[in-house]
Structure formats: structure tokens, C-alpha cells
Amino acid sequence: xxxxxxxxxxxxxxxxxxxxxxxxxxxxxxxxxxxxxxxxxxxxxxxxxxxxxxxxxxxxxxxxxxxxxxxxxxxxxxxxxxxxxxxxxxxxxxxxxxxxxxxxxxxxxxxxxxxxxxxxxxxxxxxxxxxxxxxxxxxxxxxxxxxxxxxxxxxxxxxxxxxxxxxxxxxxxxxxxxxxxxxxxxxxxxxxxxxxxxxxxxxxxxxxxxxxxxxxxxxxxxxxxxxxxxxxxxxxxxxxxxxxxxxxxxxxxxxxxxxxxxxxxxxxxxxxxxxxxxxxxxxxxxxxxxxxxxxxxxxxxxxxxxxxxxxxxxxxxxxxxxxxxxxxxxxxxxxxxxxxxxxxxxx
Amino acid sequence: xxxxxxxxxxxxxxxxxxxxxxxxxxxxxxxxxxxxxxxxxxxxxxxxxxxxxxxxxxxxxxxxxxxxxxxxxxxxxxxxxxxxxxxxxxxxxxxxxxxxxxxxxxxxxxxxxxxxxxxxxxxxxxxxxxxxxxxxxxxxxxxxxxxxxxxxxxxxxxxxxxxxxxxxxxxxxxxxxxxxxxxxxxxxxxxxxxxxxxxxxxxxxxxxxxxxxxxxxxxxxxxxxxxxxxxxxxxxxxxxxxxxxxxxxxxxxxxxxxxxxxxxxxxxxxxxxxxxxxxxxxxxxxxxxxxxxxxxxxxxxxxxxxxxxxxxxxxxxxxxxxxxxxxxxxxxxxxxxxxxxxxxxxx
Numbered sequence: 170x171x172x173x174x175x176x177x178x179x180x181x182x183x184x185x186x187x188x189x190x191x192x193x194x195x196x197x198x199x200x201x202x203x204x205x206x207x208x209x210x211x212x213x214x215x216x217x218x219x220x221x222x223x224x225x226x227x228x229x230x231x232x233x234x235x236x237x238x239x240x241x242x243x244x245x246x247x248x249x250x251x252x253x254x255x256x257x258x259x260x261x262x263x264x265x266x267x268x269x270x271x272x273x274x275x276x277x278x279x280x281x282x283x284x285x286x287x288x289x290x291x292x293x294x295x296x297x298x299x300x301x302x303x304x305x306x307x308x309x310x311x312x313x314x315x316x317x318x319x320x321x322x323x324x325x326x327x328x329x330x331x332x333x334x335x336x337x338x339x340x341x342x343x344x345x346x347x348x349x350x351x352x353x354x355x356x357x358x359x360x361x362x363x364x365x366x367x368x369x370x371x372x373x374x375x376x377x378x379x380x381x382x383x384x385x386x387x388x389x390x391x392x393x394x395x396x397x398x399x400x401x402x403x404x405x406x407x408x409x410x411x412x413x414x415x416x417x418x419x420x421x422x423x424x425x426x427x428x429x430x431x432x433x434x435x436x437x438x439x440x441x442x443x444x445x446x447x448x449x450x451x452x453x454x455x456x457x458x459x460x461x462x463x464x465x466x467x468x469x470x471x472x473x474x475x476x477x478x479x480x481x482x483x484x485x486x487x488x489x490x491x492x493x494x495x496x497x498x499x500x501x502x503x504x505x506x507x508x509x510x511x512x513x514x515x516x
Numbered sequence: 517x518x519x520x521x522x523x524x525x526x527x528x529x530x531x532x533x534x535x536x537x538x539x540x541x542x543x544x545x546x547x548x549x550x551x552x553x554x555x556x557x558x559x560x561x562x563x564x565x566x567x568x569x570x571x572x573x574x575x576x577x578x579x580x581x582x583x584x585x586x587x588x589x590x591x592x593x594x595x596x597x598x599x600x601x602x603x604x605x606x607x608x609x610x611x612x613x614x615x616x617x618x619x620x621x622x623x624x625x626x627x628x629x630x631x632x633x634x635x636x637x638x639x640x641x642x643x644x645x646x647x648x649x650x651x652x653x654x655x656x657x658x659x660x661x662x663x664x665x666x667x668x669x670x671x672x673x674x675x676x677x678x679x680x681x682x683x684x685x686x687x688x689x690x691x692x693x694x695x696x697x698x699x700x701x702x703x704x705x706x707x708x709x710x711x712x713x714x715x716x717x718x719x720x721x722x723x724x725x726x727x728x729x730x731x732x733x734x735x736x737x738x739x740x741x742x743x744x745x746x747x748x749x750x751x752x753x754x755x756x757x758x759x760x761x762x763x764x765x766x767x768x769x770x771x772x773x774x775x776x777x778x779x780x781x782x783x784x785x786x787x788x789x790x791x792x793x794x795x796x797x798x799x800x801x802x803x804x805x806x807x808x809x810x811x812x813x814x815x816x817x818x819x820x821x822x823x824x825x826x827x828x829x830x831x832x833x834x835x836x837x838x839x840x841x842x843x844x845x846x847x848x849x850x851x852x853x854x855x856x857x858x859x860x861x862x863x
Contacts, residue, residue, distance in 0.1 A: 266753045272778030275801045277753070333803070406613045406624070421794065431619030433805065440794035447768065447790035451783065451807045454622045456680070457792075458780065460801030 176287035177497040177514075179230040182220030185498045190229065193289040198242035201295035203254060206306045207318045208234040208286045209488065210500050210512040211258075212348050213439055218501050231286030232258040233321045235314065237306065238299070239289070247296045255300040255474070256292060257464030258282055258322045263297020271470065273297070274461040281461075286497065286514060300468045303478060315485025315513055316477040319353065320468050323511070324484040326437045327353025328473060329462035330412035331361050334435030337410075338362030341403055344384070345424055346414030346438060347375040349487040349511040352382055354412040354437075356484055359383030360476075367399060367408065375510060378486060392419065396426035408432060413459070418443045428455050435459045488513040523634035524844040524861075526577045529567030532845045537576065540636040545589035548642035550601060553653045554665045555581040555633045556835065557847050557859040558605075559695050560786055565848050578633030579605040580668045582661065584653065585646070586636070594643045602647040602821070603639060604811030605629055605669045610644020618817065620644070621808040628808075633844065633861060647815045650825060662832025662860055663824040666700065667815050670858070671831040673784045674700025675820060676809035677759035678708050681782030684757075685709030688750055691731070692771055693761030693785060694722035696834040696858040699729055701759040701784075703831055706730030707823075714746060714755065722857060725833060739766065743773035755779060760806070765790045775802050782806045835860040 172192040180186050195202055208231055217224035224230065238252040248254060259281050261273035268276050276297070284290060292298055302317060309317065316324070327350050336342050342363040344354045347370035358366050359382065368379035371389040379387060390398045399408055407429035413420060416438025424434045433456035445457060468474045476482045490509030492500040493516075500512035519539040527533050542549055555578055564571035571577065585599040595601060608615050608623035615623050623644070631637060639645055649664060656664065663671070674697050683689050689710040691701045694717035705713050706729065715726035718736040726734060737745045746755055754776035760767060763785025771781045780803035792804060815821045823829045837856030839847040840863075847859035 266751070266756075267777045270756065270776065270778050272801050275777040275799065277777065404613070409613075409617065429617065430614045430622040430624065431617050431810075436794075436798065440798050443794035445792040445794055445804075447783075447787035447792055450804075451787050452622065454619050454805075454807030454810075456803065456805035457797075458801075458803035458805070460798045463778075463801075 174288040175494055176229050176284065177231060177494060179217060179224050179226065179228055181226045182218060185501050187495055187497055193284070193287065193291040195240060195242050196291060197293065198244040199294055199296065200242045201238050201245055201248055201292040201299065202240040203236040203256060203290050203292055204239045205234045205236040205285065205288055205290055205516050207314055207516065208514040209318055210504055211322060212350065214501070215505055218505060229284035229287060231284060232282040233318060234285040234290055235318050235321060236290070241295060245295045248299045248301060253302040253305050255302060255317055255321050255468060256282065256285065256290065257298060257300060257325070257468070259461060259464065260293045260298040261465065262294050268297065271466045272463050273465045274463040288516060298465065300465055300474060302474065312483065312485055313477065315488045316483055318513065319484040319487065320473045320477055321464065323349040323487060324353045325464040325467045325473060326350045326462040327414065328357040328467050328471065329459060330354045330414055330435040330437040331357035332435065333433065333459035334410040334412050335433045336361040336363050339364045340409040341365040341367065342410040342412060343367045343369065343399055343408040343427055344412045344414060345369050345420050347372060347379060348414065350437060351414040352378055352487050352510070353484050354414050355379050355384050356382040356482055358412065360482070363410070367402065369395060372507065374489070378510070392423060395423050399427040403429070411435065414438050416440050416443070421445070425450060425455060430454055433458055437462060487511045491515060521635040522841055523576050523631065524578060524841060526564060526571050526573065526575055528573045529565060532848050534842055534844055540631070540634065540638040542587060542589050543638060544640065545591040546641055546643065547589045548585050548592055548595055548639040548646065549587040550583040550603060550637050550639055551586050552581045552583040552632065552635055552637055552863050554661055554863065555861045556665055557851055558669060559697065561848070562852055565852060576631035576634060578631060579629040580665060581632040581637055582665050582668060583637070588642060592642045595646045595648060600649040600652050602649060602664055602668050602815060603629065603632065603637065604645060604647060604672070604815070606808060606811065607640045607645040608812065609641050615644065618813040619810050620812045621810040635863060645812065647812055647821060649821065659830065659832055660824065662835045663830055665860065666831040666834065667820045667824060668811065670696040670834060671700045672811040672814045672820060673697045673809040674761065675704040675814050675818065676806060677701045677761055677782040677784040678704035679782065680780065680806035681757040681759050682780045683708040683710050686711045687756040688712040688714065689757040689759060690714045690716065690746055690755040690774055691759045691761065692716050692767050694719060694726060695761065697784060698761040699725055699834050699857070700831050701761050702726050702731050703729040703829055705757070705759065707829070710757070714749065716742060719854065721836070725857070739770060742770050746774040750776070758782065761785050763787050763790070768792070772797060772802060777801055780805055784809060834858045838862060
């Protein structure tokens with residue numbers, strides 16, 4: 170095959186490019202090939218762009234996309250060419266005990282996409298991975314397509330934070346992190362019935378969107394000042410549920426400090442050098458749950474796909490910058506400089 | 517008041533005594549005074565006896581008891597002299613947000629008993645603490661009294677491990693620790709519907725009781741060998757739920773190793789120098805929940821009291837040694853030498 174496609178290339182920290190590369194193609198009979206309609210830049214991609222986490226130079230990147238199935242392997246039975254699909258950032262077999270327990274994101278037979286900022290993407294384990302969307306991309310407006318893209322990662326990840334934190338109707342929930350995931354966490358806490366939602370934010374654009382997504386309060390303080398503020402807002406008892414959408418030690422320690430005894434911290438921020446003191450959490454009965462979000466489970470079993478298609482939620486509003494693939498450098502830079510909350514790539 | 521009572525005294529590591537001390541008495545109008553009918557020695561008391569954790573010398577000790585209310589303060593409304601009560605090892609106000617959330621054991625207005633191996637015990641926050649038992653001690657046989665005593669701590673703690681580990685019907689559950697709490701954890705996993713219960717034990721008497729309590733398998737291996745064994749028993753996927761009833765770093769690391777991705781470790785063993793790697797648990801979506809058991813919640817809201825009174829469970833079988841207070845040294849020594857699983861003190 171000598172066909173090529175355009176793809177975003179991580180050249181080195183701080184430098185992205187667009188190059189012609191060999192076109193993605195079926196490699197196994199369980200694969201599908203998808204033509205990408207929308208992709209985006211993730212906060213975790215910025216770790217590479219900023220040189221804080223290692224990434225191979227001159228290689229493809231990206232793990233969030235929606236698109237149309239172009240071709241499927243012989244063993245694929247549930248999707249066919251022409252189907253419109255959301256591709257969760259993890260791929261999964263869909264049938265092992267881990268998947269059956271609702272944790273497709275950590276399926277031992279699966280893995281993570283890593284080349285989705287491109288015209289085509291190979292989907293391993295297509296039957297256990299693809300989330301079929303009714304109709305075709307042409308049936309949806311830009312806003313709905315953007316929201317569909319969020320249920321490939323950030324909206325499902327925010328939802329995982331809320332589910333892991335065991336948000337219940339009437340709860341006071343605190344959301345740590347005002348990136349796209351944190352904002353989706355606010356929306357998710359509202360969906361699960363939280364009565365009071367305290368968003369931690371010190372950026373006016375993000376705080377404004379948090380309020381539109383359901384935040385009742387915005388706290389700009391950090392560290393002990395944030396803990397003191399939340400304790401004073403909760404009669405000294407702390408929050409019933411904490412959504413930890415950052416992943417730093419600073420954020421985690423703050424989460425522990427402002428959690429009500431017996432609360433669970435739902436953590437979805439990729440941890441960076443975080444050690445959890447067993448003693449520090451044990452004597453307050455503080456739980457810790459979370460990890461990579463089981464996107465497919467939430468999209469299909471918890472109704473996120475339906476909620477987007479039926480316009481009950483509009484998480485796509487986290488995309489405040491829209492680019493074409495040729496402007497991938499600008500898409501990264503705008504997020505890096507916090508000029509946009511999240512960058513969408515149109516194809 | 518010049519009245520005295522007999523009480524167990526922790527003289528120093530390795531040495532217990534019985535002495536006449538000032539009789540416990542009401543100090544606040546929310547207190548009750550209880551005449552102890554049964555008390556016992558806890559695995560955590562052995563940490564002091566062995567000199568591994570500090571405890572004031574020549575002081576009273578003990579936190580598990582059942583008895584009859586002798587006197588109540590003016591503000592107490594829910595118990596009266598003559599009532600037969602279980603005294604959960606934590607006392608609690610019973611009405612703050614932490615108690616209302618079902619975490620009485622970590623009520624910020626509460627604390628822990630520390631002088632229950634005695635003829636009388638003062639009960640702070642009596643209304644929020646006492647678990648009333650129908651009838652009087654004379655209405656129950658020794659076996660049932662022993663079981664009632666377990667719902668002051670070990671049975672409720674084993675139950676907390678199972679609830680925290682989110683044991684569901686059909687699950688494969690692993691119980692780490694074959695002390696009284698671990699054995700009660702086996703019984704609790706069975707109550708919550710676990711289909712397969714793997715007890716970690718290398719002591720024949722404990723393994724035998726574990727089997728009677730519902731264990732389907734007993735694993736004697738430790739560390740990586742235990743992990744390998746459980747993985748081989750579960751098709752390589754690990755256990756759906758892990759009850760960590762030890763508290764050591766070794767046990768916790770083993771628990772992480774044998775947990776199915778997405779599983780929750782219910783931890784109730786007092787942690788000793790355990791640091792939890794956030795990375796090590798995040799990428800497997802491994803949850804950690806637990807802490808001091810909300811005894812009163814489980815006794816009253818989850819039906820442990822009814823289950824004992826109705827003879828549906830017999831957790832009192834963990835008491836394989838029975839002593840009177842004058843033989844408190846023997847009661848501790850027998851547990852220390854693992855000659856008995858748990859020592860009961862009759863009054």
C-alpha cells in the first residue's frame with residue numbers, strides 16, 4: 170500500500186507539524202479503519218508538548234476522535250462501513266471480566282489510541298471499542314459534533330470522576346481542576362444530582378463555563394486556603410464528594426483536606442509523583458477511586474451518548490478553539506497558553 | 517465518690533493486671549453508665565502488649581463491650597437504666613453530617629472507648645452511641661452473647677471491609693488476614709452474596725473456621741506467591757473484591773497485586789507505615805476504601821443486630837478462649853501466642 174494520509178506529528182517538545190505518512194490500514198481481522206471527522210488536543214498531550222513527559226520525537230499523537238467507518242476486518246460484526254462512531258480513547262475487547270465489570274478502559278487485552286490526530290485511524294478490537302452514533306456526521310450541527318467528541322474522553326472522564334466520587338442526590342461536591350475534564354466533572358456532578366457544586370478555578374472564562382455547567386460556587390483559593398474556604402462553606406465538615414481532575418500532589422492533598430469524613434475522592438487526573446498516606450486517609454474513612462475512564466461503558470450504559478444526541482447536555486462547549494489539521498501547532502500553543510480551554514481539530 | 521470497680525490495667529508491654537480503680541461515673545449529661553457483661557481483647561490491643569505501639573503504662577484499656585445501662589445523664593432520651601446495649605468501639609453524636617452519612621466511627625464529635633475491660637464503662641454521647649438489644653442478657657445463651665459482642669467491633673469491622681470492597685452477588689472475594697476480623701470478613705462477604713471466597717490463612721484452626729463461615733478456598737501462600745495463586749484461580753484477571761484486614765505494607769501490596777482491574781480494596785486493618793502509590797493503583801482503576809468501621813450504622817441500618825438475634829449468623833465463634841477478668845494476663849497471652857483466635861472476658 171502506497172497510500173498516504175495527513176497526520177499531526179509530534180516533532181519535539183514545543184513543535185508540532187503536519188506530514189504525509191502511510192495511511193492507516195487494517196492489520197488484524199478484528200480491526201476497523203475510521204475516517205476521522207473531528208479530533209482534538211488533550212491536556213495530557215500538553216505534558217509532552219511542554220516536555221514534562223517523554224514522547225517519541227517525530228511520531229504521531231492523539232487519542233480522541235469521532236469518524237466514519239471506512240473498512241472492517243473479517244471478524245468484525247457490530248460495525249460496518251458507513252457507520253458513524255465515537256472512538257473512546259481506550260480500546261477494549263468488550264467481553265473479558267474486566268470489560269464486563271464496566272472497566273473497558275483497563276481491559277488487559279486493550280490499550281490506548283496514540284495516532285488519532287490524523288485523517289484515518291486504525292481501531293483495534295473494533296467490536297469492543299466503537300460506540301455507534303445514530304445517522305451520519307452530516308445529520309449533526311457543529312455543536313453536537315463537538316459534544317460527541319467529548320464523549321470520546323473528557324466528558325466521560327469527568328463523569329468517571331463523579332461516579333468514582335460517589336456523587337449522590339443532594340450532595341455538596343467539589344471539583345478540583347478547571348480544565349475541560351474538570352468542567353465536564355461539574356456537568357457530571359449536576360447530572361448525578363449534586364445540590365451544591367463548588368468549582369475550584371482562578372480563570373474567569375473557565376469559571377463562567379463552570380457556572381453554566383452547574384457550579385453554584387467558584388473558589389479561587391489554593392492549598393490550605395482552599396481547604397479552609399470549603400470547610401467554612403460546609404459547616405466545618407467538608408464536601409460529600411471530591412472530583413480530583415488534576416493529578417498533582419498539591420491537588421490530591423487539598424482534596425483529602427476538604428473531603429468530609431467518609432467521602433470518596435474520585436480521581437481522574439493522571440497522577441504525577443503522588444503518594445497517598447494510608448494513615449492520612451484511613452482515620453477519616455476517606456476513599457480513593459478512579460483511573461482511566463471506562464468511556465464506552467458510560468457512553469452506552471450510563472446514557473452519555475443519548476444525553477448528547479438528545480441535547481440534554483452540551484459538553485462540547487469546552488472547545489473554545491477550532492482549527493484545521495494544518496494549524497495543529499496553533500491548536501497546541503493556544504491550549505498551552507490557556508488562550509483556549511480545549512482545541513478541536515476539524516477535518 | 518469513693519466507689520471502686522475492678523478493671524484490667526495495661527502495666528507495661530507484656531504485663532497486664534487487675535486492679536481496683538475509681539468506678540466509672542457520669543461526667544456529662546449526655547453520658548450513660550453501663551455495667552459490663554462481656555468484654556474482649558482486640559488484635560489492636562496486642563500491638564500495645566507486644567510493645568509495637570505506644571500505650572500509657574499503668575492505665576486502663578479495652579474498647580469492646582456489651583452490658584446493661586445502670587444510669588443515664590439528664591439529656592439522654594433513647595436509653596434508660598435496665599436496657600441491654602452493645603457499645604460500638606467508637607462513640608458518636610449520631611446527628612451530624614458525618615453520622616448521617618453513615619460514618620459514625622469518624623464522627624468529629626466522637627472518639628474511641630479505651631477503658632472497656634472493666635466492670636463499668638462510661639459511655640459519652642449515649643444517644644448517638646448505644647445499640648439497644650431486645651430483652652436482657654439473661655434472655656440469651658453464651659453463644660449469642662458472644663455474637664452480640666462481635667457486633668461491637670470485629671463483625672462490624674469485617675462487614676465494613678466487605679461493604680468498602682463493594683462485594684456484589686456472584687463476586688470472587690479475597691480476604692487478607694485470618695484473625696477475628698478477617699474471619700468476620702469471610703462471613704460478611706458471604707452475606708453480601710460472594711460466590712467464591714478465598715481466605716488467606718496458614719493456621720489450620722482459622723482456616724477451618726473460615727470454611728465454616730463460607731470460604732470456598734484457602735490460600736496459604738504469601739506475597740508474590742499469593743498473587744500468582746489467586747491470579748491462576750481467576751483466569752489471570754484477579755479478584756472482584758479484596759478485603760484487607762491486616763494493615764501491613766506487605767498485605768496491602770499483595771491486595772493490589774491480586775485485585776482485578778476496577779476492583780476496590782476494602783481496608784480495615786490499622787495501617788502501619790503503608791504508603792499507597794497513586795500511579796500503581798490509578799492505571800488499574802483500583803479503588804481503596806475503608807477505615808474505622810461505622811459499627812452502629814451496620815448494627816442498626818444493615819441488620820447485623822437482627823442477624824445475630826435471629827441466629828442467622830454466629831460470628832461469636834471467633835472467641836475460642838473465655839476468661840474472667842482476673843485472668844486478663846492469660847487472655848492476652850493466649851492471643852499473643854495464637855493459641856486462641858480471640859479472647860472473651862466474662863463478668
